[in-house]
Amino acid sequence: MSLAREMLGASPVASDLDADAVAAAIDACLTSQQSCVSCANSDLAEHDVAEMARCIALCTSCADVCAVTMRDLSRRFATNRRVTHHLLRACVLTCTDCAEECERHAAHHPHCALCEKACRACVEACQALLDAEAFAQLEKLAGG
């Protein structure tokens, strides 16, 4: 069991969200945040840095969105389900953008291959949360 899962289990606040699914999304956001910070920095030192501009920008943005999503999911007290919904949606979108761009460079830059994988795992974990009953009404409104 990851520490994130244990921390959720130790919270005095109950939640209708599945703790395993939330913990999986937290862990995926942590991993994706780190790989994006590292990938953006590695891109800057590559000989073909000019080709990597979009990758650097997307990785940098993605790291920021993953960080705030991780923080929101780690909290249960005084949270706002609609805020969580928007952050999860933003996270899925930015991780998807980032994964698609990293994929274009994966063959020649191993850090892009690794980062693509981390971003896709984060999309999957956040989307799994969004597919939960607790978000059904908000997803319907959002035309998701």
Next chain:
Amino acid sequence: MSLAREMLGASPVASDLDADAVAAAIDACLTSQQSCVSCANSDLAEHDVAEMARCIALCTSCADVCAVTMRDLSRRFATNRRVTHHLLRACVLTCTDCAEECERHAAHHPHCALCEKACRACVEACQALLDAEAFAQLEKLAGG
């Protein structure tokens, strides 16, 4: 003219978003982020800290959402309009929650009165952006 406005004007990337409105939202997010970090910390030192629990939690979350929204709005290259939309929406929601809670304590805690004002200004600046033509389609989809 604020530095945020000057920085947008110096970007090599054009945008259909009004630069004055974006800069106003950036500046409001900066101010709100700072007041929320400070308010949460001051709450913790008040004699009635037990009554302030919700205020501390909301200020802490609000600071994080304002921070990421400010970063997203400060970028023009390789951004995703739908991500910006979700972050602005999350920012309006969390700043509203935070302002309403701070208002309840504004009479006896001057830091809450100041923080309420900063959060309401952030709601207004972010909502003004959301009301722009550029977000009309996304707002309609979101039932905004």
Next chain:
Amino acid sequence: MSLAREMLGASPVASDLDADAVAAAIDACLTSQQSCVSCANSDLAEHDVAEMARCIALCTSCADVCAVTMRDLSRRFATNRRVTHHLLRACVLTCTDCAEECERHAAHHPHCALCEKACRACVEACQALLDAEAFAQLEKLAGG
């Protein structure tokens, strides 16, 4: 091998810092950041929240310092060894403060017991880096 370790291995920039030790510190910072965000939020929902004020403040600060230290350690290109040194030192200090406070509540709040453990692991991983030859000169100057 953790993803952080793989990402360091994929960087085009060489480093005289031991990649295993850096990756261990990155992973410890990620874990500690998350446990601190979660612990502060859980504290706020406890019946004895007034006794937890210092724990909430320290966890909140610690999460921020762990986050920036993790980001700095994830980069190799255009980094400043003295900046890294200061961040590692700040991280050791704030994680120590946080662990000691969490320890006081560990018997009755399981989230504090978990968070204490994560913070102590982060102290150990960051201190191990500071003990490396690469920081010897800076540590001597700092009277470390």
Next chain:
Amino acid sequence: MSLAREMLGASPVASDLDADAVAAAIDACLTSQQSCVSCANSDLAEHDVAEMARCIALCTSCADVCAVTMRDLSRRFATNRRVTHHLLRACVLTCTDCAEECERHAAHHPHCALCEKACRACVEACQALLDAEAFAQLEKLAGG
């Protein structure tokens, strides 16, 4: 009076640090963080992006250090003077690196000229704090 200064004045916790100097550093960190996020993004869209790699990396790191320093300075309750010292030192170092790199591009990239100015103002405001009596002992130890 800036809001940061008003927030410090509204804190229930006294401090031996001069509130005007702390507020000036907070405001400088906010401004520098924003200009660095914006400058890094603008760099990525410039035709000479390959020449800007170091500027992008330094701006990105600088934004993160300014953000955490601003947060630390905004708190008075349960803070650690030695942590604040390390963060201020890291902030002075990274803002100096960033300003020097931006200066190299200031003639042809207006965003670099603006960012250089913001980073130098942040160096000055943070150094003014470090020169205060409250940090004298820590500065002597650090060989500052």
